[in-house]
Amino acid sequence: MGGPGESRAALSCRELKSGCMFSLKSWLTARRVPADDDLISGYVDGRLSGAVRRAFEERISSEPDLGRKVEATRKLIGAAASLPLVQIPRNFILPASTRKPATPSVVWWRLGSAAASVVFVFCMMLSAVDLLAPRGAALAPALAPAPYNVAAPAATVAPAVTANPARSAIPLQVARPIATQPAKIPPPSGTAADETSAVAAAVPSAPPNATATVRTLGGGAAISPAPATSVSAASLASPVSATPPEVSSHQALSKTAGNSEAHALTQVPRASPAVVQGTVTAPLHTTASLAEHPMSQQTFPTPLFIAMAISLVLAIWSGIIGWLRR
Amino acid sequence: MDEPVLIRSAQHGDVDAFNTLVLAYQAQVFNVAMRIMGDRDAAADATQEAFISAYKSLRAFRGGSFKSWLLRTVTNACYDALRYSKRRPSTSLDSLGTTPNDAPGEGTTTGFDEFVASDDENPATAAERAELRRAIAKGVTLLPPDQRIVFVLSDVQGLNYEEVASAMQTSLGTVKSRLSRARAKLRDYLLTQTELLSGP
Numbered sequence: 258m259g260g261p262g263e264s265r266a267a268l269s270c271r272e273l274k275s276g277c278m279f280s281l282k283s284w285l286t287a288r289r290v291p292a293d294d295d296l297i298s299g300y301v302d303g304r305l306s307g308a309v310r311r312a313f314e315e316r317i318s319s320e321p322d323l324g325r326k327v328e329a330t331r332k333l334i335g336a337a338a339s340l341p342l343v344q345i346p347r348n349f350i351l352p353a354s355t356r357k358p359a360t361p362s363v364v365w366w367r368l369g370s371a372a373a374s375v376v377f378v379f380c381m382m383l384s385a386v387d388l389l390a391p392r393g394a395a396l397a398p399a400l401a402p403a404p405y406n407v408a409a410p411a412a413t414v415a416p417a418v419t420a421n422p423a424r425s426a427i428p429l430q431v432a433r434p435i436a437t438q439p440a441k442i443p444p445p446s447g448t449a450a451d452e453t454s455a456v457a458a459a460v461p462s463a464p465p466n467a468t469a470t471v472r473t474l475g476g477g478a479a480i481s482p483a484p485a486t487s488v489s490a491a492s493l494a495s496p497v498s499a500t501p502p503e504v505s506s507h508q509a510l511s512k513t514a515g516n517s518e519a520h521a522l523t524q525v526p527r528a529s530p531a532v533v534q535g536t537v538t539a540p541l542h543t544t545a546s547l548a549e550h551p552m553s554q555q556t557f558p559t560p561l562f563i564a565m566a567i568s569l570v571l572a573i574w575s576g577i578i579g580w581l582r583r
Numbered sequence: 584m585d586e587p588v589l590i591r592s593a594q595h596g597d598v599d600a601f602n603t604l605v606l607a608y609q610a611q612v613f614n615v616a617m618r619i620m621g622d623r624d625a626a627a628d629a630t631q632e633a634f635i636s637a638y639k640s641l642r643a644f645r646g647g648s649f650k651s652w653l654l655r656t657v658t659n660a661c662y663d664a665l666r667y668s669k670r671r672p673s674t675s676l677d678s679l680g681t682t683p684n685d686a687p688g689e690g691t692t693t694g695f696d697e698f699v700a701s702d703d704e705n706p707a708t709a710a711e712r713a714e715l716r717r718a719i720a721k722g723v724t725l726l727p728p729d730q731r732i733v734f735v736l737s738d739v740q741g742l743n744y745e746e747v748a749s750a751m752q753t754s755l756g757t758v759k760s761r762l763s764r765a766r767a768k769l770r771d772y773l774l775t776q777t778e779l780l781s782g783p
Contacts, residue, residue, distance in 0.1 A: 298763035304744075329770045336715045337738040345613045346627050349634050350602040356639070357596035 293323065301330050366579035373572035380565040387561070586649060594641050601638050608650065609634070611740070612657045618735040619661040621724035629664050633657035647749075654742075654750040658732050665728050715773075722772045730765035737762055 296313050299305045305313060317324045592600035612633060616626035633656045644652055723731055723739075729751075736747045737758075748758045 294763045294767040295760065298759070298766050326770065329774060330766055333719070333766060333770050333773065334738050336712070337719055337734070338741060339712075340618075340716055340719065340739055342610060342614050343617045343623075345610055345630075346623060348606070349609045349613070349627075349631050350605050351598055351634060351638055353598050355598055355635070 293326070297323075297327050297330050300327065301334060366575045370572050370576035370579055373568045373575060377565055377568035377572055380561050380568060384561045384565065590641070590644065590649060593638065594644070598638075601641070604649070605634055608653055611650070612653055615654060615735055615740060616657050616661055618720070618723060618739050619658070619728075619732055620664060621720070625664060625668070629660040630657060632664075633660040636660065648746070651742075651746055651749045654736065654740075655752065658736070658750060661732070662728060718773055718776055719769065722769045722776075725772065726765050726768060730761050730768070733758055733761040734765040734769065738766070 296305065296309070300310065300313055317327060586604070589600045589603050593604065609630065613626060613630045616629040616633070617623065620626045620629055633653070636659075637653060637656045640656075723734060726734065732751060733747055736742045736750055737744070742750065744755055744758050744762075747762075748755050751758065
Protein backbone atom coordinates (compact mmCIF):
# COMPACT_ATOMS: atom_id res chain seq x y z
CA MET A 258 0.00 0.00 0.00
CA GLY A 259 1.12 3.52 -0.43
CA GLY A 260 2.66 5.44 2.32
CA PRO A 261 1.23 8.59 3.82
CA GLY A 262 3.23 10.70 1.44
CA GLU A 263 1.96 8.97 -1.63
CA SER A 264 -0.30 11.05 -3.71
CA ARG A 265 -3.86 10.08 -4.46
CA ALA A 266 -3.10 9.98 -8.16
CA ALA A 267 -0.31 7.47 -7.59
CA LEU A 268 -2.64 5.31 -5.51
CA SER A 269 -5.28 5.40 -8.20
CA CYS A 270 -2.68 4.45 -10.75
CA ARG A 271 -1.57 1.48 -8.68
CA GLU A 272 -5.17 0.39 -8.14
CA LEU A 273 -5.80 0.69 -11.82
CA LYS A 274 -2.72 -1.32 -12.64
CA SER A 275 -3.57 -4.00 -10.16
CA GLY A 276 -7.11 -4.05 -11.48
CA CYS A 277 -5.79 -4.47 -15.00
CA MET A 278 -3.50 -7.22 -13.90
CA PHE A 279 -6.34 -8.94 -12.10
CA SER A 280 -8.58 -8.71 -15.14
CA LEU A 281 -5.89 -10.07 -17.40
CA LYS A 282 -5.15 -12.90 -15.03
CA SER A 283 -8.81 -13.81 -14.68
CA TRP A 284 -9.20 -13.63 -18.43
CA LEU A 285 -6.26 -15.98 -18.89
CA THR A 286 -7.68 -18.28 -16.26
CA ALA A 287 -11.09 -18.19 -17.83
CA ARG A 288 -9.53 -19.01 -21.19
CA ARG A 289 -7.58 -21.89 -19.75
CA VAL A 290 -10.29 -23.59 -17.72
CA PRO A 291 -12.54 -24.61 -20.62
CA ALA A 292 -9.51 -26.06 -22.35
CA ASP A 293 -8.74 -28.09 -19.24
CA ASP A 294 -12.35 -29.19 -19.03
CA ASP A 295 -12.25 -30.34 -22.63
CA LEU A 296 -9.05 -32.22 -21.93
CA ILE A 297 -10.46 -33.77 -18.78
CA SER A 298 -13.61 -34.85 -20.56
CA GLY A 299 -11.71 -36.28 -23.48
CA TYR A 300 -9.17 -37.97 -21.20
CA VAL A 301 -11.85 -39.63 -19.11
CA ASP A 302 -13.60 -40.85 -22.25
CA GLY A 303 -10.31 -42.07 -23.68
CA ARG A 304 -10.57 -39.85 -26.72
CA LEU A 305 -7.27 -37.98 -26.47
CA SER A 306 -4.61 -38.79 -28.99
CA GLY A 307 -1.28 -40.24 -27.86
CA ALA A 308 0.83 -37.10 -27.62
CA VAL A 309 -1.90 -35.00 -26.07
CA ARG A 310 -2.75 -37.74 -23.62
CA ARG A 311 0.89 -38.10 -22.51
CA ALA A 312 1.26 -34.37 -22.08
CA PHE A 313 -1.95 -34.25 -20.10
CA GLU A 314 -0.89 -37.10 -17.87
CA GLU A 315 2.35 -35.26 -17.11
CA ARG A 316 0.29 -32.27 -16.13
CA ILE A 317 -1.92 -34.42 -13.92
CA SER A 318 1.09 -35.75 -12.09
CA SER A 319 2.51 -32.30 -11.59
CA GLU A 320 -0.75 -30.49 -10.78
CA PRO A 321 -2.65 -32.12 -7.89
CA ASP A 322 -5.65 -29.89 -8.40
CA LEU A 323 -6.00 -31.07 -11.96
CA GLY A 324 -5.70 -34.67 -10.81
CA ARG A 325 -8.48 -34.17 -8.28
CA LYS A 326 -10.70 -32.77 -11.01
CA VAL A 327 -10.04 -35.77 -13.19
CA GLU A 328 -10.93 -38.13 -10.39
CA ALA A 329 -14.06 -36.20 -9.50
CA THR A 330 -15.16 -36.28 -13.13
CA ARG A 331 -14.61 -40.02 -13.25
CA LYS A 332 -16.70 -40.46 -10.13
CA LEU A 333 -19.42 -38.25 -11.53
CA ILE A 334 -19.65 -40.22 -14.76
CA GLY A 335 -19.71 -43.50 -12.91
CA ALA A 336 -22.45 -42.33 -10.59
CA ALA A 337 -24.50 -40.94 -13.47
CA ALA A 338 -24.21 -44.20 -15.37
CA SER A 339 -25.38 -46.13 -12.35
CA LEU A 340 -28.51 -44.13 -11.89
CA PRO A 341 -31.32 -46.66 -11.77
CA LEU A 342 -34.17 -46.64 -14.19
CA VAL A 343 -37.20 -44.81 -12.95
CA GLN A 344 -40.35 -46.87 -13.10
CA ILE A 345 -42.79 -45.56 -15.65
CA PRO A 346 -45.97 -44.21 -14.09
CA ARG A 347 -48.19 -45.72 -16.81
CA ASN A 348 -48.17 -47.10 -20.30
CA PHE A 349 -47.87 -44.66 -23.14
CA ILE A 350 -49.62 -46.68 -25.84
CA LEU A 351 -51.72 -44.71 -28.25
CA PRO A 352 -55.49 -45.21 -28.50
CA ALA A 353 -56.78 -46.93 -31.59
CA SER A 354 -58.52 -43.77 -32.66
CA THR A 355 -55.24 -41.99 -33.18
CA ARG A 356 -55.03 -40.43 -36.61
CA LYS A 357 -52.96 -42.14 -39.22
CA PRO A 358 -49.53 -40.80 -40.00
CA ALA A 359 -49.41 -38.21 -42.71
CA THR A 360 -49.41 -39.92 -46.09
CA PRO A 361 -47.56 -38.68 -49.13
CA SER A 362 -50.85 -37.95 -50.88
CA VAL A 363 -51.65 -35.44 -48.22
CA VAL A 364 -48.28 -33.88 -48.75
CA TRP A 365 -48.97 -33.63 -52.47
CA TRP A 366 -52.37 -32.09 -51.85
CA ARG A 367 -50.76 -29.50 -49.63
CA LEU A 368 -48.05 -28.81 -52.15
CA GLY A 369 -50.69 -28.42 -54.85
CA SER A 370 -52.60 -26.01 -52.70
CA ALA A 371 -49.49 -23.99 -52.11
CA ALA A 372 -48.63 -23.93 -55.82
CA ALA A 373 -52.15 -22.86 -56.78
CA SER A 374 -51.99 -20.13 -54.18
CA VAL A 375 -48.74 -18.91 -55.66
CA VAL A 376 -50.29 -18.83 -59.14
CA PHE A 377 -53.29 -16.96 -57.81
CA VAL A 378 -51.13 -14.34 -56.15
CA PHE A 379 -49.05 -14.02 -59.29
CA CYS A 380 -52.15 -13.45 -61.41
CA MET A 381 -53.39 -10.93 -58.89
CA MET A 382 -50.17 -9.03 -59.15
CA LEU A 383 -50.26 -9.13 -62.94
CA SER A 384 -53.79 -7.84 -63.06
CA ALA A 385 -52.99 -5.18 -60.50
CA VAL A 386 -50.05 -4.03 -62.54
CA ASP A 387 -52.18 -4.04 -65.64
CA LEU A 388 -54.99 -2.08 -64.04
CA LEU A 389 -52.87 0.38 -62.16
CA ALA A 390 -50.37 1.12 -64.87
CA PRO A 391 -50.31 4.80 -65.84
CA ARG A 392 -51.85 4.59 -69.26
CA GLY A 393 -51.53 8.32 -69.82
CA ALA A 394 -47.82 8.00 -69.39
CA ALA A 395 -47.75 5.62 -72.28
CA LEU A 396 -49.58 8.03 -74.48
CA ALA A 397 -47.84 11.11 -73.22
CA PRO A 398 -44.83 10.80 -75.47
CA ALA A 399 -47.15 10.72 -78.42
CA LEU A 400 -48.98 13.82 -77.35
CA ALA A 401 -46.20 15.77 -75.78
CA PRO A 402 -44.56 18.34 -77.93
CA ALA A 403 -40.97 17.77 -77.04
CA PRO A 404 -40.22 14.19 -77.98
CA TYR A 405 -41.15 14.55 -81.59
CA ASN A 406 -37.75 14.74 -82.89
CA VAL A 407 -37.13 14.15 -86.45
CA ALA A 408 -36.31 10.57 -86.72
CA ALA A 409 -36.61 9.27 -90.17
CA PRO A 410 -37.45 10.43 -93.59
CA ALA A 411 -41.04 10.25 -94.47
CA ALA A 412 -40.24 8.15 -97.40
CA THR A 413 -39.25 5.41 -95.09
CA VAL A 414 -42.40 5.64 -93.10
CA ALA A 415 -44.79 4.03 -95.40
CA PRO A 416 -42.97 0.74 -95.77
CA ALA A 417 -42.56 0.54 -92.05
CA VAL A 418 -46.26 0.61 -91.56
CA THR A 419 -47.25 -1.50 -94.46
CA ALA A 420 -44.72 -4.06 -93.43
CA ASN A 421 -47.14 -5.21 -90.79
CA PRO A 422 -50.10 -6.52 -92.68
CA ALA A 423 -51.95 -7.56 -89.59
CA ARG A 424 -51.84 -4.12 -88.21
CA SER A 425 -52.61 -2.44 -91.45
CA ALA A 426 -55.71 -4.54 -91.78
CA ILE A 427 -57.14 -3.01 -88.65
CA PRO A 428 -59.41 -0.14 -89.45
CA LEU A 429 -58.24 3.12 -88.17
CA GLN A 430 -60.50 4.84 -85.74
CA VAL A 431 -60.89 8.48 -86.22
CA ALA A 432 -61.37 10.64 -83.24
CA ARG A 433 -63.33 13.75 -83.09
CA PRO A 434 -61.60 16.39 -85.12
CA ILE A 435 -61.25 19.96 -84.16
CA ALA A 436 -63.72 22.62 -85.11
CA THR A 437 -66.42 19.98 -84.97
CA GLN A 438 -65.60 18.98 -88.44
CA PRO A 439 -65.89 15.31 -89.05
CA ALA A 440 -62.74 13.71 -90.08
CA LYS A 441 -62.61 12.79 -93.62
CA ILE A 442 -59.70 10.64 -94.25
CA PRO A 443 -59.72 9.17 -97.68
CA PRO A 444 -59.85 6.67 -98.97
CA PRO A 445 -63.25 5.62 -97.66
CA SER A 446 -62.07 2.20 -96.72
CA GLY A 447 -60.08 3.77 -93.92
CA THR A 448 -57.55 1.04 -93.52
CA ALA A 449 -54.09 1.63 -92.34
CA ALA A 450 -52.69 0.43 -95.60
CA ASP A 451 -54.74 2.90 -97.47
CA GLU A 452 -53.91 5.59 -95.03
CA THR A 453 -50.29 4.84 -95.27
CA SER A 454 -50.32 4.80 -98.98
CA ALA A 455 -52.08 8.10 -98.96
CA VAL A 456 -49.46 9.53 -96.70
CA ALA A 457 -46.75 8.04 -98.77
CA ALA A 458 -48.26 9.54 -101.85
CA ALA A 459 -48.35 12.94 -100.31
CA VAL A 460 -44.96 12.93 -98.80
CA PRO A 461 -42.79 12.77 -101.88
CA SER A 462 -43.81 16.29 -102.72
CA ALA A 463 -42.11 17.43 -99.58
CA PRO A 464 -38.45 17.98 -99.34
CA PRO A 465 -36.50 15.09 -97.87
CA ASN A 466 -35.68 17.00 -94.73
CA ALA A 467 -39.27 17.80 -93.91
CA THR A 468 -39.81 14.74 -91.89
CA ALA A 469 -40.85 14.07 -88.38
CA THR A 470 -42.30 11.25 -86.50
CA VAL A 471 -45.63 10.88 -84.87
CA ARG A 472 -45.88 7.99 -82.60
CA THR A 473 -49.43 7.11 -82.03
CA LEU A 474 -49.88 4.60 -79.33
CA GLY A 475 -52.86 2.60 -80.15
CA GLY A 476 -55.72 1.40 -78.16
CA GLY A 477 -58.18 3.09 -75.97
CA ALA A 478 -56.89 1.24 -72.99
CA ALA A 479 -53.50 2.69 -73.49
CA ILE A 480 -54.71 6.20 -73.59
CA SER A 481 -55.31 8.08 -70.46
CA PRO A 482 -58.78 9.39 -70.21
CA ALA A 483 -57.75 12.67 -68.74
CA PRO A 484 -56.65 14.72 -71.67
CA ALA A 485 -58.96 15.35 -74.50
CA THR A 486 -57.50 14.79 -77.84
CA SER A 487 -57.64 16.80 -80.90
CA VAL A 488 -55.28 18.69 -82.97
CA SER A 489 -55.37 22.31 -82.17
CA ALA A 490 -55.20 24.97 -84.71
CA ALA A 491 -52.30 26.45 -82.88
CA SER A 492 -50.35 23.38 -83.45
CA LEU A 493 -50.63 23.93 -87.11
CA ALA A 494 -48.92 27.23 -86.69
CA SER A 495 -45.99 25.46 -85.32
CA PRO A 496 -42.37 25.78 -86.29
CA VAL A 497 -43.15 23.88 -89.40
CA SER A 498 -45.16 26.68 -90.83
CA ALA A 499 -42.36 29.04 -90.03
CA THR A 500 -40.19 27.21 -92.42
CA PRO A 501 -41.84 27.58 -95.76
CA PRO A 502 -39.50 25.42 -97.74
CA GLU A 503 -40.46 22.53 -95.62
CA VAL A 504 -43.72 20.82 -95.85
CA SER A 505 -45.14 19.74 -92.59
CA SER A 506 -46.57 16.38 -92.17
CA HIS A 507 -49.80 17.94 -91.00
CA GLN A 508 -50.13 19.56 -94.25
CA ALA A 509 -49.31 16.39 -96.00
CA LEU A 510 -51.89 14.54 -94.04
CA SER A 511 -54.38 17.27 -94.55
CA LYS A 512 -53.90 17.15 -98.21
CA THR A 513 -54.44 13.51 -98.32
CA ALA A 514 -57.48 13.88 -96.15
CA GLY A 515 -58.85 16.58 -98.30
CA ASN A 516 -59.21 18.82 -95.32
CA SER A 517 -56.55 21.31 -94.51
CA GLU A 518 -57.59 21.71 -90.87
CA ALA A 519 -58.91 18.42 -89.87
CA HIS A 520 -56.46 16.27 -88.08
CA ALA A 521 -57.35 13.06 -86.56
CA LEU A 522 -55.84 10.91 -84.00
CA THR A 523 -55.33 7.57 -85.47
CA GLN A 524 -55.65 4.64 -83.24
CA VAL A 525 -54.83 1.04 -83.40
CA PRO A 526 -55.82 -1.60 -80.95
CA ARG A 527 -54.07 -1.62 -77.63
CA ALA A 528 -51.05 -3.63 -76.91
CA SER A 529 -49.66 -2.66 -80.23
CA PRO A 530 -47.36 0.11 -79.26
CA ALA A 531 -46.31 0.76 -82.65
CA VAL A 532 -46.42 3.17 -84.53
CA VAL A 533 -47.95 4.97 -87.18
CA GLN A 534 -45.36 7.29 -88.41
CA GLY A 535 -46.38 10.40 -90.06
CA THR A 536 -44.61 13.52 -90.96
CA VAL A 537 -45.22 15.98 -88.22
CA THR A 538 -42.94 18.52 -86.79
CA ALA A 539 -45.48 20.31 -84.67
CA PRO A 540 -46.78 19.22 -81.33
CA LEU A 541 -50.16 17.70 -81.04
CA HIS A 542 -52.81 18.86 -78.66
CA THR A 543 -55.93 16.93 -78.14
CA THR A 544 -59.35 18.11 -77.16
CA ALA A 545 -61.64 15.22 -77.84
CA SER A 546 -62.09 12.88 -74.99
CA LEU A 547 -60.71 9.52 -75.62
CA ALA A 548 -62.79 8.16 -72.83
CA GLU A 549 -65.64 8.17 -75.23
CA HIS A 550 -63.86 5.73 -77.43
CA PRO A 551 -64.90 2.17 -76.90
CA MET A 552 -61.31 1.02 -76.82
CA SER A 553 -60.52 3.43 -74.05
CA GLN A 554 -62.61 1.56 -71.52
CA GLN A 555 -60.40 -0.25 -69.05
CA THR A 556 -61.45 -3.82 -69.11
CA PHE A 557 -60.26 -6.62 -66.88
CA PRO A 558 -58.11 -8.97 -68.91
CA THR A 559 -60.11 -12.12 -69.41
CA PRO A 560 -57.24 -14.66 -69.46
CA LEU A 561 -55.94 -13.34 -66.20
CA PHE A 562 -59.38 -13.49 -64.70
CA ILE A 563 -59.79 -17.08 -65.80
CA ALA A 564 -56.36 -18.02 -64.45
CA MET A 565 -57.12 -16.34 -61.15
CA ALA A 566 -60.44 -18.09 -60.81
CA ILE A 567 -59.00 -21.49 -61.65
CA SER A 568 -56.04 -21.12 -59.32
CA LEU A 569 -58.25 -19.88 -56.50
CA VAL A 570 -60.60 -22.83 -56.86
CA LEU A 571 -57.69 -25.26 -57.02
CA ALA A 572 -56.02 -23.74 -53.98
CA ILE A 573 -59.16 -23.93 -51.89
CA TRP A 574 -60.06 -27.40 -53.11
CA SER A 575 -56.66 -28.99 -52.59
CA GLY A 576 -56.27 -27.18 -49.29
CA ILE A 577 -59.54 -28.56 -48.00
CA ILE A 578 -58.69 -32.09 -49.13
CA GLY A 579 -55.22 -31.85 -47.61
CA TRP A 580 -56.72 -30.64 -44.36
CA LEU A 581 -59.37 -33.36 -44.28
CA ARG A 582 -56.91 -36.16 -45.03
CA ARG A 583 -54.21 -35.08 -42.62
CA MET B 584 -39.98 -58.39 -32.41
CA ASP B 585 -39.17 -57.55 -35.98
CA GLU B 586 -38.66 -53.85 -35.65
CA PRO B 587 -38.54 -52.91 -39.36
CA VAL B 588 -41.77 -54.79 -40.03
CA LEU B 589 -43.47 -53.07 -37.12
CA ILE B 590 -42.22 -49.72 -38.32
CA ARG B 591 -43.52 -50.33 -41.83
CA SER B 592 -46.90 -51.41 -40.49
CA ALA B 593 -47.06 -48.36 -38.25
CA GLN B 594 -46.19 -46.16 -41.20
CA HIS B 595 -49.29 -47.50 -42.93
CA GLY B 596 -51.44 -46.59 -39.98
CA ASP B 597 -51.29 -49.72 -37.84
CA VAL B 598 -51.61 -48.34 -34.32
CA ASP B 599 -51.14 -51.77 -32.75
CA ALA B 600 -47.78 -52.17 -34.42
CA PHE B 601 -46.73 -48.78 -33.18
CA ASN B 602 -47.93 -49.61 -29.67
CA THR B 603 -45.67 -52.65 -29.72
CA LEU B 604 -42.77 -50.30 -30.37
CA VAL B 605 -44.03 -48.03 -27.62
CA LEU B 606 -44.01 -50.85 -25.12
CA ALA B 607 -40.47 -51.72 -26.11
CA TYR B 608 -39.05 -48.23 -25.76
CA GLN B 609 -41.28 -46.40 -23.32
CA ALA B 610 -39.10 -47.06 -20.26
CA GLN B 611 -36.00 -45.67 -21.90
CA VAL B 612 -37.85 -42.75 -23.41
CA PHE B 613 -39.51 -41.91 -20.12
CA ASN B 614 -36.20 -42.07 -18.26
CA VAL B 615 -34.58 -39.67 -20.68
CA ALA B 616 -37.50 -37.30 -20.23
CA MET B 617 -37.33 -37.82 -16.49
CA ARG B 618 -33.65 -36.90 -16.28
CA ILE B 619 -34.11 -33.90 -18.51
CA MET B 620 -37.28 -32.55 -16.98
CA GLY B 621 -36.55 -33.49 -13.38
CA ASP B 622 -40.23 -33.97 -12.69
CA ARG B 623 -42.25 -37.13 -13.05
CA ASP B 624 -45.44 -35.56 -14.33
CA ALA B 625 -43.67 -33.30 -16.77
CA ALA B 626 -41.65 -36.27 -17.97
CA ALA B 627 -44.81 -38.31 -18.48
CA ASP B 628 -46.37 -35.51 -20.48
CA ALA B 629 -43.27 -35.11 -22.60
CA THR B 630 -43.10 -38.85 -23.19
CA GLN B 631 -46.70 -39.06 -24.31
CA GLU B 632 -46.24 -36.04 -26.52
CA ALA B 633 -43.13 -37.59 -28.01
CA PHE B 634 -44.88 -40.84 -28.90
CA ILE B 635 -47.82 -39.02 -30.46
CA SER B 636 -45.47 -36.84 -32.44
CA ALA B 637 -43.41 -39.84 -33.47
CA TYR B 638 -46.48 -41.66 -34.74
CA LYS B 639 -47.70 -38.68 -36.73
CA SER B 640 -44.33 -38.09 -38.32
CA LEU B 641 -43.44 -41.73 -38.75
CA ARG B 642 -43.40 -41.28 -42.52
CA ALA B 643 -40.36 -39.09 -42.08
CA PHE B 644 -38.38 -41.98 -40.61
CA ARG B 645 -36.02 -43.13 -43.35
CA GLY B 646 -34.35 -46.03 -41.62
CA GLY B 647 -31.38 -46.06 -39.31
CA SER B 648 -31.61 -46.34 -35.58
CA PHE B 649 -35.21 -46.14 -34.46
CA LYS B 650 -34.04 -45.67 -30.90
CA SER B 651 -32.01 -42.59 -31.82
CA TRP B 652 -34.96 -41.26 -33.77
CA LEU B 653 -37.24 -41.74 -30.77
CA LEU B 654 -34.71 -40.11 -28.46
CA ARG B 655 -34.52 -37.15 -30.82
CA THR B 656 -38.28 -36.87 -30.68
CA VAL B 657 -38.39 -36.98 -26.90
CA THR B 658 -35.57 -34.46 -26.53
CA ASN B 659 -37.45 -32.13 -28.83
CA ALA B 660 -40.57 -32.59 -26.73
CA CYS B 661 -38.56 -31.84 -23.61
CA TYR B 662 -37.08 -28.76 -25.25
CA ASP B 663 -40.57 -27.51 -26.03
CA ALA B 664 -41.76 -28.24 -22.50
CA LEU B 665 -38.77 -26.47 -20.98
CA ARG B 666 -39.27 -23.46 -23.20
CA TYR B 667 -42.95 -23.38 -22.28
CA SER B 668 -42.22 -23.64 -18.57
CA LYS B 669 -39.59 -20.91 -18.91
CA ARG B 670 -42.14 -18.59 -20.49
CA ARG B 671 -44.79 -19.49 -17.94
CA PRO B 672 -43.01 -20.37 -14.71
CA SER B 673 -45.22 -22.12 -12.23
CA THR B 674 -44.77 -24.05 -9.04
CA SER B 675 -46.23 -27.48 -8.84
CA LEU B 676 -48.09 -28.34 -5.68
CA ASP B 677 -46.27 -31.66 -5.68
CA SER B 678 -42.95 -29.89 -5.39
CA LEU B 679 -43.99 -28.17 -2.19
CA GLY B 680 -42.66 -30.65 0.35
CA THR B 681 -44.19 -31.23 3.71
CA THR B 682 -40.86 -31.71 5.42
CA PRO B 683 -37.73 -29.62 5.24
CA ASN B 684 -35.93 -32.40 3.37
CA ASP B 685 -38.52 -32.53 0.59
CA ALA B 686 -36.81 -30.03 -1.62
CA PRO B 687 -37.70 -29.91 -5.30
CA GLY B 688 -35.76 -32.46 -7.20
CA GLU B 689 -35.77 -34.93 -4.39
CA GLY B 690 -38.14 -37.53 -3.16
CA THR B 691 -40.96 -38.99 -5.14
CA THR B 692 -41.10 -36.31 -7.81
CA THR B 693 -37.72 -37.27 -9.13
CA GLY B 694 -38.17 -40.96 -8.72
CA PHE B 695 -35.08 -41.56 -6.68
CA ASP B 696 -36.92 -43.14 -3.81
CA GLU B 697 -36.23 -46.47 -5.46
CA PHE B 698 -32.68 -46.29 -4.22
CA VAL B 699 -32.10 -49.16 -1.91
CA ALA B 700 -28.96 -50.88 -0.78
CA SER B 701 -28.05 -54.00 -2.60
CA ASP B 702 -27.23 -57.19 -0.73
CA ASP B 703 -23.47 -56.79 -1.04
CA GLU B 704 -23.47 -53.15 0.02
CA ASN B 705 -23.40 -51.89 3.57
CA PRO B 706 -26.00 -49.31 4.54
CA ALA B 707 -23.48 -46.48 4.85
CA THR B 708 -22.20 -46.96 1.35
CA ALA B 709 -25.71 -47.30 0.03
CA ALA B 710 -26.75 -44.09 1.73
CA GLU B 711 -23.74 -42.32 0.32
CA ARG B 712 -24.50 -43.55 -3.17
CA ALA B 713 -28.12 -42.55 -2.84
CA GLU B 714 -27.07 -39.11 -1.70
CA LEU B 715 -24.71 -38.74 -4.62
CA ARG B 716 -27.41 -39.79 -7.05
CA ARG B 717 -29.83 -37.31 -5.58
CA ALA B 718 -27.23 -34.60 -5.84
CA ILE B 719 -26.54 -35.51 -9.44
CA ALA B 720 -30.23 -35.56 -10.28
CA LYS B 721 -30.69 -32.14 -8.78
CA GLY B 722 -27.56 -30.77 -10.38
CA VAL B 723 -28.66 -31.95 -13.80
CA THR B 724 -31.79 -29.88 -13.54
CA LEU B 725 -29.64 -26.81 -12.94
CA LEU B 726 -27.77 -27.19 -16.20
CA PRO B 727 -28.81 -25.33 -19.34
CA PRO B 728 -31.13 -27.46 -21.48
CA ASP B 729 -28.64 -28.20 -24.24
CA GLN B 730 -25.93 -29.30 -21.79
CA ARG B 731 -28.48 -31.20 -19.74
CA ILE B 732 -29.67 -33.22 -22.71
CA VAL B 733 -26.13 -34.05 -23.80
CA PHE B 734 -25.20 -35.16 -20.31
CA VAL B 735 -28.31 -37.31 -19.94
CA LEU B 736 -27.92 -38.96 -23.31
CA SER B 737 -24.20 -39.53 -22.96
CA ASP B 738 -23.46 -40.21 -19.31
CA VAL B 739 -26.82 -41.41 -18.04
CA GLN B 740 -28.13 -43.31 -21.04
CA GLY B 741 -24.72 -44.37 -22.25
CA LEU B 742 -24.94 -43.22 -25.85
CA ASN B 743 -21.67 -42.51 -27.59
CA TYR B 744 -20.81 -39.14 -29.07
CA GLU B 745 -22.03 -40.02 -32.54
CA GLU B 746 -25.39 -41.25 -31.30
CA VAL B 747 -25.84 -38.15 -29.20
CA ALA B 748 -25.00 -35.96 -32.18
CA SER B 749 -27.53 -37.87 -34.26
CA ALA B 750 -30.21 -37.63 -31.59
CA MET B 751 -29.65 -33.91 -31.14
CA GLN B 752 -29.07 -33.23 -34.82
CA THR B 753 -25.87 -31.39 -34.10
CA SER B 754 -22.18 -31.78 -34.79
CA LEU B 755 -19.72 -33.96 -32.95
CA GLY B 756 -17.69 -30.97 -31.81
CA THR B 757 -20.77 -29.34 -30.33
CA VAL B 758 -21.55 -32.51 -28.43
CA LYS B 759 -18.01 -32.67 -27.04
CA SER B 760 -17.94 -29.06 -25.92
CA ARG B 761 -21.41 -29.21 -24.39
CA LEU B 762 -20.57 -32.42 -22.61
CA SER B 763 -17.32 -31.11 -21.18
CA ARG B 764 -19.03 -27.96 -19.96
CA ALA B 765 -21.88 -29.94 -18.44
CA ARG B 766 -19.48 -32.27 -16.65
CA ALA B 767 -17.41 -29.39 -15.36
CA LYS B 768 -20.43 -27.51 -14.04
CA LEU B 769 -21.87 -30.60 -12.45
CA ARG B 770 -18.56 -31.58 -10.93
CA ASP B 771 -18.02 -28.12 -9.47
CA TYR B 772 -21.59 -28.09 -8.19
CA LEU B 773 -21.14 -31.43 -6.46
CA LEU B 774 -17.80 -30.39 -5.01
CA THR B 775 -19.33 -27.30 -3.50
CA GLN B 776 -22.53 -28.98 -2.35
CA THR B 777 -21.14 -32.16 -0.88
CA GLU B 778 -17.90 -33.91 -0.24
CA LEU B 779 -19.11 -36.92 -2.12
CA LEU B 780 -16.79 -36.55 -5.06
CA SER B 781 -13.75 -35.66 -3.01
CA GLY B 782 -13.70 -38.92 -1.10
CA PRO B 783 -11.56 -41.93 -2.01
